[in-house]
Amino acid sequence: MSCATVRVGASCMLFTVSTGRVIVGVVGMPRVFPVRMPSGERYWTLLDDDLELVVAAEEFLRHLRFGRDAAESTTRTYAGGIALFLRWCALTGRDWRTAAGYLGMFMLWLRHAETGGDVVVPGPGTKAVRGPRRVNSLLAAVREFVKRQVIAGAIDAHVMAQLAESLVAEQVPGLLVIRSLTKTSGIAGLRAGYVLGDPDLVRRLAAHQPPWSVSSPALAAIQACCSDRARQEAEAAARVLTAHRRVLVAGLADLGLPVAGTPRTPFVLVDTRSVIPAGGSAGYLRDILRDNGFAVRRGDTFPGLGPEWVRIAVREPAGTRRLLQSIAMIRAAERVG
Helix, strand or coil: CEEEEEEECCEEEEEEECCCCCCCCCCCCCEEEEEECCCCCEEEEEECCCCCECHHHHHHHHHHHHHCCCCHHHHHHHHHHHHHHHHHHHHHCCCCCCHHHHHHHHHHHHHHCCCCCCCCCCCCCCCCCCCHHHHHHHHHHHHHHHHHHHHHCCCCCHHHHHHHHHHHHHCCCCCEEEEECCCCCCCCCCCCEEEEECHHHHHHHHHCCCCCCCCHHHHHHHHHHCCHHHHHHHHHHHHHHHHHHHHHHHHHHHCCCCECCCCCCCEEEEECCCCCCCCCCCCHHHHHHHHCCCCCEECCCCCCCCCCEEEEECCCHHHHHHHHHHHHHHHHHHHHC
16 A cells, blocks of 8 residues: 545545456546656546545556656546546446446537536537537547456456457548557458548548558458357457456455455466565566466556566466466465475
């Protein structure tokens, strides 16, 4: 835990930041407040109606300020955008973890709703409350917030695809959406994707595009990945993945290795410190699993995680059980030793 001071009006109060808090999907009406650390450095965060931290936003904004060295003013801008997004979700009864697919409605609300308002009546001659530049900056904050939650395993990875599709559908001036097509289908090496958005920006990009041939397999993959069949297969795969992930999460919990958050991704993040023996290296479990034929990704390549963390991919139950059996044997050998 760590402590900091948050200013509420002219007064101050002390609060603690605990990473053990549950990230919920409905946040009420959050408000933006500045935080001053004991070192004197400042950033901005969100508090809910009960002046409790909005944990998902707090973790993201703190990481933005101190993990990515963003300016204090940037955290204020991002906090404002996230607060508006969560406020819209609360007003419309949506869970923010799945609301990216309705971003077009959020953008309409941004353009025409006064701050804190819940009624939007756009029509001929209606003057926008926020212009395209302001809407774009708020959307950038929401996009980065959602992306961070995907990395942390708090929301499904396919939400990023929904976010891209929502942005494309709205034809936002000055906005470009860049998306990979082949990662969802597991097609390695082709690196096929597309960019959509403001026609003027696309033309300017094309003017600087170096010569680059697109292979016949890549062209075929692009067509296949954009088909209705591919979309249906992706949705079916997501349902299978959910069932497979339950096996992995439950098995790790039985071994005393609970995963971070409530994962909705094709991987889970695990803190392995409870397995590391006295004097053992931070990568102890990862190294032994490698010797036993299992590869797990090191966690310190993810912002905010240390070398004791690992990322474990969700596989079919038979492979998962073999992995869990190997971890159980490692723990048993450690107790005997």
